Amino acid sequence: MFVDLLVAGIIAISILPLTTGYCAYSYGRSFWLWFALGFLLPIVSYFILFALILRQQLDHGQRLLFEAKSILAEAEEAERAERQRHE
Incomplete structure (x- = not known):
């Protein structure tokens, strides 16, 4: 019974750091930096990360850069799949 409670407690405590x-x-x-910060400063680190992500999303140039990177990654994946199909 004690082991079950201990495991449940560890899982409950690690939800916020895992999410962060x-x-x-x-x-x-x-991941590991923010996971550690999530354990040390659980609520504070979540709101700091949220503010950083919000600032990045509100910056039009950063948003365009992120979209361009995702488009290039999709194109590279399609090219790789095309090459494998021809082999």
């Missing part, structure tokens, strides 16, 4: 790390990673930031 995943959000950071999906926007090109270090």
Whole structure:
């Protein structure tokens, strides 16, 4: 019973750091840095990351750069698939 409560507690405590790390990673930031910050400063790190992402999304140049990178990644993936199909 104690082990079950301990495991449930660890999972509950790690939800916010995992969420913070995943959000950071999906926007090109270090997962492990933000995961650690999520453990040290759980609520504060989440709001700081949210502010950084919001600032990046509101910057028109950064948003265009992010869109261009995703378009190039899709084109490279399509080219790679085309080459594999011809081999």
